[in-house]
Amino acid sequence: MGGSTNASPARADLISRYFIQGGYNTNYAAGWHLVRSGLKFTRDPSGNDGLLYITSTAISDAPFQVSATGPIIGAGGQAKGIGGSLGPLTAQVMDKSRIPSSNVAFMGCSTPGDINEAVAPVAFAKVPGSVFARGDVENKVLIPSGALLSEAFNDGPAYYNSLAATPRITLMNDAVNMRTQANCERGEPTTQGCGQALNATAAAGFYLQDTRDFLALHQGSVNVLMADGSVKGFSDTNGDGYLNPGFPVPTTLTEAQYLNIGYTSSLRELSPDQMFNGVFLSDSFFKGQFEN
Numbered sequence: 001m002g003g004s005t006n007a008s009p010a011r012a013d014l015i016s017r018y019f020i021q022g023g024y025n026t027n028y029a030a031g032w033h034l035v036r037s038g039l040k041f042t043r044d045p046s047g048n049d050g051l052l053y054i055t056s057t058a059i060s061d062a063p064f065q066v067s068a069t070g071p072i073i074g075a076g077g078q079a080k081g082i083g084g085s086l087g088p089l090t091a092q093v094m095d096k097s098r099i100p101s102s103n104v105a106f107m108g109c110s111t112p113g114d115i116n117e118a119v120a121p122v123a124f125a126k127v128p129g130s131v132f133a134r135g136d137v138e139n140k141v142l143i144p145s146g147a148l149l150s151e152a153f154n155d156g157p158a159y160y161n162s163l164a165a166t167p168r169i170t171l172m173n174d175a176v177n178m179r180t181q182a183n184c185e186r187g188e189p190t191t192q193g194c195g196q197a198l199n200a201t202a203a204a205g206f207y208l209q210d211t212r213d214f215l216a217l218h219q220g221s222v223n224v225l226m227a228d229g230s231v232k233g234f235s236d237t238n239g240d241g242y243l244n245p246g247f248p249v250p251t252t253l254t255e256a257q258y259l260n261i262g263y264t265s266s267l268r269e270l271s272p273d274q275m276f277n278g279v280f281l282s283d284s285f286f287k288g289q290f291e292n
Helices: 009-020 032-037 091-096 179-186 254-259
Strands: 028-030 065-067 070-072 106-110 124-126 140-143 158-162 168-171 208-210 221-226 231-237
Touching: 009 140, 028 032, 032 106, 032 158, 168 208
Parallel strands: none
Antiparallel strands: 028 106, 065 070, 106 221, 124 140, 158 168, 158 208, 221 231
């Protein structure tokens, strides 16, 4: 960035002057749909009913390979990253969506970042005489070194992984078949069963938004800016600090396990009629394969 080295005083000076002092610093976290809008897909080369697979590469560059178990898609792109998504939400997508703009979360009170990565490595300060000072001789510390920073945005589609060595909320990776998800959100039943009451598990082929970057800061509630400009308040009913959209977290885990999950029960605190926590804003992905 600007020729500066990561975690250097020059980088801190640049960020302090042109981002933090410019008003771009915030303790609010964005919703996944705002910054990623949707998933990037590749077609199924085996032609199995137009199944959708998320990929980390551009559509034109996707390596269309077929194995005995189905298509193999280029590895490495979670839906959290820009490589596996369509990028920031546009007015065109939101205007055509079946989801009311009043139910799409744009921004809410942010939780502190993960302790292993969210500590300021250096003081974010304006340093007189630096290449970015441009005549400004003020010396001012805006964020001290060692300060705990906040999360920037929610991480996207995820499921409750009870089979991991330590139970976790696991983010969806690439090479994922999304037809069950599409059918569920369209309202069609499947053999796994779906609908608004379905919990998100890998076995069900259904995913919900990881909302743990919103934190109930205001006496057990979170204020969230929605896409229509309204602000909604959501309550943390069980007191764990987070708002569960429906992950089936049991109440029988240890405190150490809950520390890595955040949610402490399966209690649904984000009703689908108040906040959309599915994947598809665009109905275009609901179409199957018409031609033989």
